[in-house]
Each structure stands twice: as C-alpha cells, then as structure tokens.
Amino acid sequence: MNGWLLAATAVLAVGLGASLWGVSTGPLGRRVTAQNLSTALLCPGLLLLAQGYDRTSYVDLALLLALLGPVGTLVFARLLADELAGDPPRAWGPTWAAAALGTVVVAVLCAVAGPGRAMVKLLIVGALLVGGNLIASRALSGGFAEVDRG
Amino acid sequence: MADAVIVLTLLAVAGCATAAVVNRDPARQALVLAVLGTVLAVLFTVLQAPDVGLSQLAVGSALTPLLIMLTVRKVRRRSAAPKDGRQ
Amino acid sequence: MKARSALLALGEVVLWWAALVVLWLMLISTVYTLEWAVGAGAAGVGAIVARIGRRAVVRR
Numbered sequence: 001m002n003g004w005l006l007a008a009t010a011v012l013a014v015g016l017g018a019s020l021w022g023v024s025t026g027p028l029g030r031r032v033t034a035q036n037l038s039t040a041l042l043c044p045g046l047l048l049l050a051q052g053y054d055r056t057s058y059v060d061l062a063l064l065l066a067l068l069g070p071v072g073t074l075v076f077a078r079l080l081a082d083e084l085a086g087d088p089p090r091a092w093g094p095t096w097a098a099a100a101l102g103t104v105v106v107a108v109l110c111a112v113a114g115p116g117r118a119m120v121k122l123l124i125v126g127a128l129l130v131g132g133n134l135i136a137s138r139a140l141s142g143g144f145a146e147v148d149r150g
Numbered sequence: 151m152a153d154a155v156i157v158l159t160l161l162a163v164a165g166c167a168t169a170a171v172v173n174r175d176p177a178r179q180a181l182v183l184a185v186l187g188t189v190l191a192v193l194f195t196v197l198q199a200p201d202v203g204l205s206q207l208a209v210g211s212a213l214t215p216l217l218i219m220l221t222v223r224k225v226r227r228r229s230a231a232p233k234d235g236r237q
Numbered sequence: 238m239k240a241r242s243a244l245l246a247l248g249e250v251v252l253w254w255a256a257l258v259v260l261w262l263m264l265i266s267t268v269y270t271l272e273w274a275v276g277a278g279a280a281g282v283g284a285i286v287a288r289i290g291r292r293a294v295v296r297r
Contacts, residue, residue: 016162024169072212079219
C-alpha cells in the first residue's frame with residue numbers, strides 16, 4: 001500500500017462519510033448540497049486512486065464524474081426549484097473547501113506527472129470539477145432564477 | 151492493508167443503499183440514489199473494474215435521477231389536479 | 238453576400254473541428270494513425286453539432 005492509496009483512502013473516507021451523512025439526514029436543501037459536494041469530494045479520490053494503482057486510464061472515471069456530477073445536480077436544481085425557492089441552500093463554505101481540495105489534488109498530481117499530455121488531461125479534469133461545482137452551487141442558491149422561469 | 155479502501159467503499163455502499171430504502175419521500179430517495187450511483191462507481195474502480203465503473207457513472211449519476219425526478223413531477227401533477235377539482 | 242456567409246459557416250465548423258481534435262489528442266493515452274482517424278471523424282460530427290447547437294441558443 002503506497003502513499004497515494006493511503007491519501008486516496010483518507011479523501012474517500014471523508015468524502016463518503018460526509019456525503020452519506022449529509023444526503024440521508026436533514027432538510028431538503030442540505031441533501032441537495034450534499035449530493036453536489038459528493039461529486040467534488042469523490043473526484044479527487046478517484047484521481048488519487050488512478051495515481052495509486054499507476055493506471056493512467058483510470059483518470060477517465062474522474063473525467064466523467066467531473067462532467068456528469070454537476071449535470072446531475074443541475075437536474076435536481078431545475079426539477080426541485082419550487083421546493084428550494086423558499087429556502088435556497090447557500091453553502092459557500094463547503095463549496096470553496098471542496099474546490100480547494102480538488103485544486104490541491106490536481107496541482108500535486110500535475111507536479112508528479114510533469115509537463116505533457118497527461119498534465120493537460122489532469123488540468124481539464126480540474127477545470128471541469130471546480131467550474132462545474134461552482135456553477136451547480138450557484139444554480140442551487142438561486143443564482144440562475146431567470147433561467148428557471150424560462 | 152490495501153484492502154482498507156475496499157472495506158471502506160463496501161461499507162459506504164451498504165449504508166447508502168440502506169438510506170435509499172429508509173427514506174420515504176421519492177425526491178429524497180432520488181438524491182440518495184444519485185450518491186449511491188457515484189459510490190458504486192468508486193467501488194467498481196477499487197475492485198479494478200473501471201469499465202463497469204464508467205457505465206455505472208454514465209447511468210447512475212445523472213440519467214437515473216433525471217428519469218425518477220421527471221416521473222415524480224408528472225405523478226404529482228396528475229394526482230394534484232383531480233384533488234383540487236373535488237375540494 | 239451568400240458566399241461570405243457560407244465561408245463564415247465553414248470557418249466556424251473548421252474552428253470547432255480543430256478545437257475538438259486537440260481535445261481528443263489530449264484525452265487519449267497513445268497517439269497512432271487509427272486514433273487520428275477516429276478522432277478526426279468524431280470531431281467532424283461534433284463540430285457540425287456544435288455549430289447547430291450554438292445557432293439554436295443564440296437565435297432566440
């Protein structure tokens with residue numbers, strides 16, 4: 001068991017525990033926020049797993065999750081808009097913390113990978129992860145209200 | 151020691167699936183199910199089956215919640231209309 | 238005027254195609270001829286879809 005797998009286990013333990021606890025208890029707004037943050041917390045874990053197993057093709061899983069996770073959150077933000085309108089979930093603290101975790105993991109892995117196509121792929125995953133997370137959080141807190149009414 | 155991550159994800163899958171059954175509201179069940187889809191993909195990755203994990207991610211993280219939420223919305227609208235008419 | 242708009246459309250599709258081919262080359266693991274062919278074909282379809290999608294969004 002190398003250090004990458006240990007780091008992946010730690011990130012996954014925090015991510016799985018927090019998202020599971022958040023999504024199964026509490027009011028609806030907190031559950032949607034937890035579903036959004038599960039993407040942002042598990043994607044760095046998948047990246048670390050890919051590095052730990054030394055299989056670069058495993059990065060595809062993180063890429064797909066970074067692409068589709070925010071899409072799933074936007075589905076909930078659109079279809080639960082009426083329920084969430086009264087008390088829009090604003091969780092910018094956890095959102096920025098998750099974005100910081102993703103940025104740190106991607107930066108470390110980029111430093112290990114060195115310049116090349118692998119690094120560009122990691123940067124694409126990181127940009128999709130952080131950007132999608134911020135857009136989904138903004139949609140949940142009612143930032144795109146004019147789109148919802150359309 | 152390398153099995154720790156497998157045990158961890160297995161426990162998470164068991165807990166998430168239990169939470170999906172225990173919740174009674176369909177919208178909340180769909181939220182738990184979206185997380186369960188992602189956690190299952192992590193489990194498949196840990197068990198060295200990334201191809202299965204890829205298809206699980208593609209279906210479980212966005213498509214299944216979308217179908218469930220659309221169905222819930224349609225059922226609620228249909229069941230709300232006659233009730234309002236009667237009352 | 239018609240030739241100008243056709244040229245603009247072609248330029249946009251070529252631009253989308255080039256961007257998608259670069260994205261494809263960044264995401265694959267090893268680069269060889271078959272990958273180039275498949276990527277160029279997929280990027281061609283994607284470029285046309287991207288132009289149609291962009292026009293559908295802008296012209297509302």
